[in-house]
Amino acid sequence: MSVTHEPDTTDPMTARAIADDLASGRRSAAEIAETTLQRVAHWEPKVAAFSYFDPDLLKTQAEALDAAPLRGPLAGVTVAVKDVIATRDMPTEHNTARYQGSRPGVDAACVDTLRAAGALIMGKTVTTEFASTNRGGKTRNPIDPTRTPGGSSSGSAAAVACGMAAIGLGTQTGGSTIRPASFNGIWGMKPTWGVISREGLKQYSMTCDTLGLYARSADDLELLCDVFDLDPAPQPTTLEGLRIGLCRTPMWDRTEPPMRRALEEAADALRLAGAEVIEVELPPLFAGIAEAHSVILAREGRASFLNEVRNTPGIHDEYTGIVGNARGITPEDARHAYTLADRCRAAFDEVMSGFDAIMTPSACGEAPVGLERTGDAAMNSMWTLLQVPVVSAPGLTGPNGMPLGISFVARRYADRTALAVAKLAGAVLARDGVELA
16 A cells, blocks of 8 residues: 655645745736646646636636735635535536526625635536535546546546645535545545535535535645634644544445555554554444434435425436435434434544544545446545534555545534644655656
8 A cells, every 4th residue: 555645735736835925926816827727728628627617707806816905815726616606707507407507696605705815716616416416427537537536526626636726615415525535635624514604505404514625735724724714723733642533433344445454554654653543432323323314314305405306397316206205204213313413423522532533534445437426425424414524634545546535533613623633644644646647
């Protein structure tokens, strides 16, 4: 098993490098836009990450930024936005026929916040239909185009992985941010549920829907934590003395041998760096958490997709089945699922009282071959339902040279702790690079 290289923070297209260059006058926003257009011209025909990209709109934003008297902390930083997140000057189509050409005319709250910080909103990225299915799309993995980039935030992850965008916005209801981060070998962060506004995001599950963040550097995720004003939390500066729990989760049987070996190797590396890595066995009630997540999504999806089914002739059978309650979920089933989720959240708070962070797989294995399906979210859904922050750190690869991310989890509202531990771990894991296709 080999390791991949954490992208150098001196990379001229990371968010931190762009912001620093514009602040110092080394580069203009127009120059950043021109470099971005060159990258898009090279990579987009290979990767197909964008559902909408207008070069003139990017240039116009850059010109306006160069003329502005005041610039924010993300001045000139290019952001690719998943196409279930509203943008005022681009279509928001949810990868479905009913919304083709739809322009909401208003930004989602997260996009509004990024614009206020000076970011360049460069385009909309490919998602699965309504960001709610694991049916694949056109986007290809930039490391190996025969493999899926994951879903449903596939376009945003791929755009960041090959440097077309410095930052990517995704969403996660099951594993749609963390799994693509693993498959594409980049940093991914699913914040605590609710700490970043979901206003303007297409709804699937009120209980689970969360904005996701992508970058090629942990420093860039730190910058986003500041821009989105995430809560203060302990930020360790060394692995020495940290207590890190190794959690295989109740879905461990879904993992593949390369990921199992990767987790063990990551644990060994952290031990050598001075961390105390301890096996974590979750309480028995967690055995039902994957089913609870599935029930809650099915129950809440009935409300979220009712209008779509009622108003869209020929909509995919998947949605008519959800709205028609094809699984036969009863009110008692739903009440039990919500109760179990609440109990697991409380129990996890107790588990975390003895640890600085938990380490766990970001995916079941390497990105699967083929674009028809986006991969298994079994390693992610539990953490989504628990509503805790998760950061996927790149560093390891499997036998086919594809990335294997390791997730670091903290208790709710300790997002900065999860990121700080992941950053320290990522520096230990990062050694040799993978090559893009």
